[in-house]
Amino acid sequence: MTFKPSEVMFLPGDRNALVFRGLIMKPVEDFRIFNGFSCARPDDKDKDIDHFIRDDAQRYFKDKVAVTYGLFFNERGWKTRYPLGFATLQNDAIEIPYKDYYPNMPAVKIGRFGIRLEQQRKRYGSTFLLMICQFMGQPNNRTGCRYLTLNTYPPLINFYEKNNFTVLGGKPPNPRSTKQLVMYLDLLARSIHR
Numbered sequence: 001m002t003f004k005p006s007e008v009m010f011l012p013g014d015r016n017a018l019v020f021r022g023l024i025m026k027p028v029e030d031f032r033i034f035n036g037f038s039c040a041r042p043d044d045k046d047k048d049i050d051h052f053i054r055d056d057a058q059r060y061f062k063d064k065v066a067v068t069y070g071l072f073f074n075e076r077g078w079k080t081r082y083p084l085g086f087a088t089l090q091n092d093a094i095e096i097p098y099k100d101y102y103p104n105m106p107a108v109k110i111g112r113f114g115i116r117l118e119q120q121r122k123r124y125g126s127t128f129l130l131m132i133c134q135f136m137g138q139p140n141n142r143t144g145c146r147y148l149t150l151n152t153y154p155p156l157i158n159f160y161e162k163n164n165f166t167v168l169g170g171k172p173p174n175p176r177s178t179k180q181l182v183m184y185l186d187l188l189a190r191s192i193h194r
């Protein structure tokens with residue numbers, strides 16, 4: 001997706017909320033907005049993703065294990081509206097040796113990621129990933145974070161590759177494999193900032 005960096009901006013007075021093309025991402029404060037939310041399809045491997053967002057994400061937040069960001073249409077009353085999707089972010093590290101200085105590199109993991117079932121295949125997932133890249137890749141971050149990481153299954157490699165992620169260690173020989181794999185994205189890659 002091509003875009004101008006000036007299209008991505010923080011909500012005035014809120015460095016945690018990012019605005020882009022009629023959408024807004026913001027940490028979730030009241031998880032009741034996910035009552036009835038569903039993103040898993042019958043053929044999805046990650047079937048407990050709905051259970052996670054409805055029942056566990058709040059505990060992850062309270063225990064400081066992960067922060068969940070909601071994706072909303074940027075319209076009046078958006079904070080209380082039913083979200084388009086969510087991304088649960090947590091600290092991580094990735095073993096990618098860099099210039100011999102660092103044995104591994106700081107990362108943020110997209111632990112869980114989902115777009116509401118009836119809004120899938122409309123580019124919201126790709127746009128949300130772009131917003132997360134811009135959010136974590138900002139030059140004045142509070143802490144060092146060089147990569148985004150995630151675990152996924154072979155059927156979704158294509159989706160994440162289209163969004164600039166790479167399979168760590170190369171693609172599995174068997175695309176039907178049910179084994180989880182790690183994908184990563186370098187936040188300094190030039191391709192993600194235009």
Ligand SMILES: CC(C)(COP(=O)(O)OP(=O)(O)OC[C@H]1O[C@@H](n2cnc3c(N)ncnc32)[C@H](O)[C@@H]1OP(=O)(O)O)[C@@H](O)C(=O)NCCC(=O)NCCS
Pocket residue numbers: 039040041044046049113114115116119120121122123124125126127150151152153155156158159162
């Ligand atoms: C995976 C998911 C986040 C993608 O979001 P989305 O908004 O539907 O995806 P986009 O519209 O941005 O997709 C862009 C392209 O990626 C590919 N793609 C998207 N979803 C795909 C899927 N489930 N399987 C295979 N390819 C997929 C397609 O090529 C698609 O382009 P097309 O619609 O023109 O064919 C969403 O389908 C979802 O929430 N799935 C259920 C939960 C899940 O699997 N989460 C990820 C766990 S790692």
